[in-house]
Amino acid sequence: MKWGLVLLSLVAASAAAGDVSADFYVSTAGNDAWSGTLYVPNTGGTDGPFATLARARDAVRDLVQAGLDHSVSVLVREGTYYVPETLELGSGDSGTADYAITYGAYADEEVWIIGGVVLSGWRPFRDDIWVASIPEGIEPQQVFENGRRMTLARAPNRGYYRVEEADSANDHTEFTYEDGDLAPENWNVAGSTVYIWPTYDWSSHEVSIEAIDADSRTILLESRTGAKPGNRYFVQNVLGLLDEPGECRIDRESRLVYCRPRQAPVEEQVMVASGASPLLAIRGAEGPVRNVHFENLNLSVANGHVVHMGNVEDCSIRGCLVENGRSDGVVVTGHAAGVAICDNLVRYHGMNGVDLSGLGPGPAADGREWQVSIENNHIHHCGRLFGHGAGVAITQSGHNRVAQNDIHHMKRYGTALTGGSWGNATWEEHWDRLHARNNVLAYNHVHHVNLDTQDTGAMECFLAGRYNVYDHNLIHDTGNDRFSLQSGIYIDDASDYFTVTNNVIYGVHGSGGDQCIFVKGVGNVIKNNILIVAPDNTGAIRSFSMGGHCYEHEYTQNIIFFEGSAGAIYDFNDWIDTRVTAADHNLFWKPTGPLTIRGGPARSGKSKLGFGSLDAWQAVYDGKYDRHSVIADPLFVNASERDYRLAKKSPARKIGFAPIDTIEKAGLTNAYPERLRRFDEAGDEGAEELVANSIGMWLKRIEPGSFLMGSASDKSDDDEQPVHEVTISKPYYIGVYEVTQGQYEDVMGTNPSRFKGSRRPVEQVTWEDACAFCRRLSKREGAEYRLPTEAEWEYACRAGTQTAYSWGDEFDERRAWASPNSDETTHNIGGKRPNPWGLHDMSGNVWEWCDGWYAPYDDEPAIDPTGPRKGTYRVVRGGDWEFGPRRSRSAQRYWQDPGFLYEMCFGFRVVRVEQAESGKD
Secondary structure (H helix, E strand, C coil): CCCCCCCCCCCCCCCCCCCCCEEEEECCCCCCCCCCCCCCCCCCCCCCEEEEHHHHHHHHHHHHHHHCCCEECCCEEEEEEEEECEEECCCCCCCCCCCCCCEEECCCCCEEEEEEEEECCCCEEEECEEEEEECCCCCCCCCCCCEEECCCCCCCCCCEEEEEEECCHHCCCEEEEECCCCCCCCCCCCCCCEECCCCCCCEEEEEEEEEEEEECCCCECCCCCCCCCCHHHHHEHHHHCCCCEEEEEEEECCEEEECCCCCHHHHCCCEECCCCCCCCEECCCCCCCCEEEEEEEEEEECCCCCCCEEECCCCEEEECCEEEEEECCEEEEEECCCCEECCCEEEECCCCCCCEEEEEECCCHHHHCCCCCEEEEEEECCCCCCCCCEEEEEEEEEECEEECEEEECCCCCCEEEEEECCCCHHHHHHHHHCCCCEEEEECCCEECCCCCCCCEEEEEEEEEEEEEEEEECCEEECCCCCCCEEEEEEEECCCECCCCEEEEEEEEEECCEEEEEEEEECCCCCEEEEEECCCCCCEEEEEEECCCCCCCCCEEEEEEECCCCCCCCCCCEECCCCCCCEEEEEEEEEECCCCCCCCCCCCCCCCCEEEEHHHHHHHHHHHHHCHHHHCCCCCCEEEHCCCEEECCCCCHHHCCCCCCHHHHCCCCCCCHHHHHHHHHHHHCCHHHHHHCCCCCCCCEHHHHEEEEEEECCCCCHHHCCCCCCEECCEEEEEEECEEEEHHHHHHHCCCCCCCCCCCCCCCCHHHHHHHHHHHHHHHHCCCCCECCCCCHHHHHHHCCCCCCCEEEECCCCCCCCCCCCCCCCCCCCCCCCCCCCCCCCCCCEEEEEEEEECCCCCHHHHHCCCCCCCCCCCEEEEECCCHHHHHCCCEEEEEEECCCCCCCCCCCEEEEEEEEHCCCC
């Protein structure tokens, strides 16, 4: 999508001239010296619409000062409006209780308001790098090519490096990098930063670099980070790292932007530098801004927030596209009452989609039901520059409603409720100062979140306060395989008297200690929910005390369904006798394996985390718990297809379970604007680089390109020659990791592996087994999965390199499992450092089947080669734990009969085909 061009596929035909009336009009053909009362210039060219929104605002302000006697509207004609400075509306721009002021798009026309300026005057710098001057008056922090954010030139290009040592003596302002990671000898680090996840991978930080000492491998930072060895980081905004299309370097000191455009020639692309911060501000200084509304506009690009509302009453953002803020999409601070953020598409923000901060506890003034309503918005792919962002974040704000939103693809939270600091006050005093209370979060569809962090929840709260409600939310496919403590709902410390009802949670994935609900706090009620416990989950409901503040919980009338043989009904990390006030009238079903309680009074043995049987749990305290609960198949409509509605004869009715419409009605309603649906279908920014599917499998998007396939070195085999050019013409997604035993068992129902472990790669599979897995996964996901072709595999393995391995010409035990370091066994996926494109275990661990027949290479250039149509043997690549390092080279080829089963060596990873290629909508 190029700003400034009319997208006929996204808009309906404009309304006939004159069928829409307004007080003022704005047009790209307008003039701020005109009256603004005509929607087109007159024939004499002496009057017509305004040229800018700022001039229209001033005209409305004059009407306000004279005294409104009717509602006022400003309609903006189709086109692109560049606004490098904030469009500010204050108290003097308000409507009244009787008369509203509305800014909106004319008829069905597409209006783009861009918080930046177009960069021009591009000139060649070197190689494929171009440079342009930064216009005066702006201090850009982002650059966009045809509406898509450019990446600040970085190392590594994908994924992270790891801190080797951190210097705590110097207030954590420096750390050392591992040998071979960086080559900073000729770098200019002015304006460069480190993006780092310090301490526990809870939040990311961006810290300016003061200097880099190549001799000591030390990065000196301008402020502290709290970094420790092993923390993830990358370096960015360094000209010496500008090596890929889509990257840029912003040099504000020299007033220059360098870039490698994705498309050429650069002069024909719309290159925009961000300027406004925020783009739109509705902020009252001399009293609230009242009754002002923005509708059906496309608001894009800001150095900070796109929309900032503060001290506002009865104002709204409706039907708008809000995208590409460096910070939040929409932020509301200070006083608010009767504010609506509804029916919007909110995407691609650096931090949060929508953020309510410091509004106080409520209730809203003048009898309004809510301070802010956030309803029927599609919020996705936020946290792109600061990984701890949320779809909706509420901090020290109460009496808000968050409902009917579709929230997905966040590195951390879907929703987050947060209050004040922990402090040393009594609990009663603490409650008084925690203002994130009496919020209702209902009928939201939250999925594919918590993609890059640990100790988190899809819907999370921390030090929130009291009396919040989670009701009728659909939560699924959350978490990741790299980090532990993943939850569907996470009621963290000092979050008390929550009501959790009618939610459906499934597909929670993590590397350990994962559950549907993790609950702390006091007086929390979990009732009438459907909790689907994944095969590798610790349990359904887990509790843990922070400072003794975890008691008087109620767990009643829930359906708890286990997909595997492991996992406990309840997981009590530190039982106290007041932990659970009531637990009863629940339904439990585990088709295989015993029903257990972990920890607590029913445990066996001396361990505080020992397991006890359900029978023992029902016997403690004279039968206090789950006496009336039942063990029975709940009779879901179709559990294998994730349809957890109840059949008419479900035994859940015997426990008093009230039927819920969560699956059918959570998420966007039919009132969500069709024009915004078409934007998402168009995929303006391009596909997400890293995605997860319903079984917790991570896939990396591999962009098209060319490479030299094979090897002619003295270590190569004859069948690796001749070296020939191969072009991969279409993007594809490939597994970041080899398919694990847990994933294989989830799909196939069996685990043939000898070296057992849910996070180890599956092995002892034939080529035919691997293909059968892909077919079943395709049916389950509604997308096409297959094995990679041999060319796709080597292209992804090399990751832009031509050395023997993706890291160099010598074997490195930090990067692969092979005979020198494997201890004659496979190992958990991701235990070694990834290749430059963020893929793990491409070398070693297990051989990986490819989708093609084995045959000698041809010396002719090839485009998307798939191998011969017939053959005897199938290709395997990558080496394994048993063979020596030579077999783990990027070009190494191996072959075997497709039905052959070779002990513990053969596994695979998958490719997911781009939807356009597979023909799916």
